[in-house]
Amino acid sequence: MRDGHRTARILLVSRSERAYHHGDLAAALEAAAFELVDEAGHSSLSLREVARRADVSHNAPYHHYGDRASLLARLGALSMGGLLDRLEAAQRRTADRPPTERASAIAAAYIGFAADNHARFRLMNDPEICDPRHPSASMAPLLERVHGMLAELVDDLDPQAEPAGRAALRTAIWGAVHGLAELVVTGQIDRAEVAPALDALLGGHAPRPADPSTPPPSTA
Amino acid sequence: MRDGHRTARILLVSRSERAYHHGDLAAALEAAAFELVDEAGHSSLSLREVARRADVSHNAPYHHYGDRASLLARLGALSMGGLLDRLEAAQRRTADRPPTERASAIAAAYIGFAADNHARFRLMNDPEICDPRHPSASMAPLLERVHGMLAELVDDLDPQAEPAGRAALRTAIWGAVHGLAELVVTGQIDRAEVAPALDALLGGHAPRPADPSTPPPSTA
DNA sequence: CGCGCATCTGGACACTGCCAACATGCGCGA
DNA sequence: TCGCGCATGTTGGCAGTGTCCAGATGCGCG
Missing domain, CATH: 1.10.10 (Arc Repressor Mutant, subunit A)
Structure with missing residues (x-):
């Protein structure tokens, strides 16, 4: 010194x-x-x-953060925010298109985020870090918005289903999209296999697999 | 001393x-x-x-294990073996039932394992521990068998689809089942929501949600 | 001007993964 | 039967980590 x-x-x-x-x-x-x-x-x-x-x-x-876990929780919330941004961008971009196409676009955005941000996607889905059941979960409002988008989407896809059926369809679609993202992130399927699978699932026409209009999120 | x-x-x-x-x-x-x-x-x-x-x-x-990662990889392979046991038990149990019921039973077994073994399910799906792309992955043969079961199942569900469609349907179903399991494990949905979602997805009649005929796997 | 408090610093402790060197005793060949 | 090798176990040590503690610093408000 x-x-x-x-x-x-x-x-x-x-x-x-x-x-x-x-x-x-x-x-x-x-x-x-x-x-x-x-x-x-x-x-x-x-x-x-x-x-x-x-x-x-x-x-x-x-x-600034009480411990390591708090920092990671903060990073998780920020990552979830990044995902939500992409989802909402896809939603806006297809606001005046038929519901199936909108569903495909949003699903592709979800999986695209995961594929572009393996580590952040895993981080925000680690229940030891971001447990939605935990009362002080700062991710709760963000998850709320994801749920809202899903609900709206399923309502558009099948407007005359009764409530129970809609709820079931909602979690089925959510699970499928989330699962495909997870399979891509863990390297069990290739990113290219996603679009055909989404096609088979939603029946509609999936958008082009690459999604250049939404750049990967910056750190901020 | x-x-x-x-x-x-x-x-x-x-x-x-x-x-x-x-x-x-x-x-x-x-x-x-x-x-x-x-x-x-x-x-x-x-x-x-x-x-x-x-x-x-x-x-x-x-x-016995070169390092921590090797121990964890071994645990991952053992866990995957446990999952496979449950899947094959479900398959045998429904061998002479219609394909949709078999599919429901196997899906329920998959998700049931995840729900009963949160930590092990996460462990064996952590790409930093068990990366299927890694050449020395001892889980490869186990994954192979899971894929085989899936392929057989989809072939039964839709015997006259062309190969591309079958592959797409296979990854779609795999993704959906895996995603529902992940949502249960991370606490984003409740276990009770699974059966209706599977119903919505497979159309068929899902088996009773609890699955008492296959006890949780012992450590061995 | 001076005081308080948020912010930042170095030091310390218990714990961890891993390396090196040594101890033990089972199994196999002479 | 003996004894030697090697897998299996041991203690000791090092660097790195999370977290607590006590002190230094300097911004903002009285």
Whole structure:
């Protein structure tokens, strides 16, 4: 440390040359954490490595997140937000198209997000991190909106079904879309197999498999 | 340690009163590991705790599994074996019934296993542990058999579809069943919602939701 | 100006996975 | 039958981790 004048000028700007207070450390931590998650999955994420990448001490994160689990829960909620953005974009893009096409577009968006964000998708579906049954789940309102979209969709697909049948159809479709996403993420099926399967399921015409109009979500 | 005669007689039988060689340590380690997995999920499993429960030194497991990942992979393969057992039992039980009923029974068995074994189901579906793309995946032959069952089933359900359609229907059904299981495991839907959804999906009559004829798999 | 408190720091502890070196005793060949 | 090799077990050690504690820093408000 102390070597005569001030402090050693290490390569570039080191922590010692920065203001003591960071400014927006929480965001920087989340960005660094997403970097790690995308690189190697959330199970190997280390709070200390996050702090290192944000160029702060190993204890700084504790002033923004009580513990590792809280950080991961936050990342999960952010990821769910990213998924929801894609779903709503697909919904808007097909607002004036027939229901089957809308259903296909939304399903493709769901699975596309999972395929583009393996690690985040697994993170937000890990019940040890984001358990919807937990009372303080910050994901609850987001899940609510996903459910809402699904309900609306199924109502459009089959307007004259009685309530019980609609509920059953809703969870069936949800399960199928979610399951296909999971199979892609775990590498059990190839992404190319998704569109035909969706076709078989919804009967309608699935949109082109690639979905370039919605870029992968940024960290923010 | 040394307190006069022999060695301290600690409560019950301690490691020091046991034969130096264990006999079947591998099995004991797997049993202890499954215990931990079932209690708190595989992410928090610690090799040292496994060794402690098997009453051996913290390094003994390394002579049976190269590292933590290998132990978990082994547990994953064992779990997959348990699932396969249930599926084949359901298949045998409905061998002479109509295809839709057989499909319902097998789907219910799949989801029932997941519901009864949350932690093991998650373990064997974690791509960081059991990646089917990995060449040395010991689960490959098991997955093969699951695929075989699925193929046979879909062929029975729709005998005169052309190959492409059958493949699509196969992954669609697989995805739906897998997705419903995942939704139950992550707590996003209740187990009771499964049967109606399967009904909506397969059209047929699903078997009773509970499935008492196949007890939960033992550790072995 | 000065005080409080959110923020950030280094140090410490218990725990972990894994490596290296040594101990034990079963099984097999001479 | 002996004794030697090697799988199986042991203790010890290292680096890395999550979390707690006590102190340093500096922004904002009286």
